[in-house]
Amino acid sequence: GALKSIMKKRDGPPRSEAEGSKKSLQFVGVLNGEYESTSSEEEEEEEEEEDSSSEKASADSSDSEEQDTETSDEEAGQGEQEPGQECQGGGVTLMEPPEVKEKPAAQTPPALPRFELSPRMREACLIVKTHLGHAGATKSKEVLASSSLVLQEWFRLSSQKSSIPDTVANHLLAFAELSPALLAHVVNLADGNGNTALHYSVSHSNFHIVQLLLDTGVCNVDHQNKAGYTALMLAALAAVEQEDDMNVVRRLFSMGNVNAKASQVG
Numbered sequence: 001g002a003l004k005s006i007m008k009k010r011d012g013p014p015r016s017e018a019e020g021s022k023k024s025l026q027f028v029g030v031l032n033g034e035y036e037s038t039s040s041e042e043e044e045e046e047e048e049e050e051d052s053s054s055e056k057a058s059a060d061s062s063d064s065e066e067q068d069t070e071t072s073d074e075e076a077g078q079g080e081q082e083p084g085q086e087c088q089g090g091g092v093t094l095m096e097p098p099e100v101k102e103k104p105a106a107q108t109p110p111a112l113p114r115f116e117l118s119p120r121m122r123e124a125c126l127i128v129k130t131h132l133g134h135a136g137a138t139k140s141k142e143v144l145a146s147s148s149l150v151l152q153e154w155f156r157l158s159s160q161k162s163s164i165p166d167t168v169a170n171h172l173l174a175f176a177e178l179s180p181a182l183l184a185h186v187v188n189l190a191d192g193n194g195n196t197a198l199h200y201s202v203s204h205s206n207f208h209i210v211q212l213l214l215d216t217g218v219c220n221v222d223h224q225n226k227a228g229y230t231a232l233m234l235a236a237l238a239a240v241e242q243e244d245d246m247n248v249v250r251r252l253f254s255m256g257n258v259n260a261k262a263s264q265v266g
Contacts, residue, residue: 115170124149125175129182151189158209159200165208172216184218194225202234202252207245214251221256232256 117125124146131143139147158168175183190196198219201209210231213219224230235249 115174117171117174121149121153122174122178125178125182125186128185129179132179132181132185150186151191154186154189154197155191155200158197159195159204161204161206163201163204163206163209165206165212168209168212172212176216180218183216187213187216187218188220188223190223190225193227194223196220196223196225196231198223198231199225199229199234202231202238205238205240205245207240207242207248210252211248214248214255221252222260224260228261230256230260232258232260 116122127142127146128150131137131139131147154171157163157171172183172187175186188196198210198213198221201207201213214221221232222230232253235252238249240246240249
């Protein structure tokens with residue numbers, strides 16, 4: 001009966017043909033003492049249904065992917081915003097680059113107060129300056145008094161053994177700011193013996209002050225005092241200990257007349 005028909009079908013066409021016809025029998029179970037078989041045709045129908053459902057599912061998934069792609073493109077377009085703004089809907093905040101804190105600049109020391117002449121000295125210098133601008137003018141009492149004050153103050157601060165170079169430098173600068181002519185006048189002032197600040201500075205070996213006087217460019221190094229001596233002659237007798245001081249002496253000799261002879265002035 002049923003067993004023979006099954007065997008015949010197994011002995012039937014070759015495996016390839018059986019696969020080609022897509023028909024085969026499978027043992028499912030025993031029903032009423034006989035083997036129950038099911039045809040692959042039923043399975044094919046089921047497979048077709050599964051294929052159609054899977055194709056539909058894949059089509060749905062591809063549609064959803066396209067929608068997702070469009071949505072992501074829209075989100076990407078909306079996402080192009082300025083740094084630091086929130087993307088709408090995305091909830092993602094683009095962080096701005098951290099600020100680089102600049103190191104505080106090194107504090108510069110407070111500037112020293114500007115040197116100024118005393119009111120009395122400044123007023124006297126202005127009067128002398130005005131007189132120098134009128135060559136040949138008769139000196140009034142005011143001019144004489146102012147000239148005397150300037151001379152005394154100048155020798156007091158520049159021509160002592162204890163004179164301070166910085167003080168001299170400050171006054172030279174103040175004179176130059178008022179007038180170059182005033183600077184030249186004060187630097188070459190001579191006392192009752194005909195000595196200038198250069199004479200006194202060389203005699204006291206205050207070579208820092210000598211250098212300041214030479215730096216003005218208006219110092220008359222060949223001026224003779226009443227004894228006929230120039231500052232160069234006094235420099236030959238001065239005590240020179242430091243190399244820097246010797247350099248100042250060399251500079252003095254290079255600027256002056258080394259062949260000058262002392263002459264007693266009546």
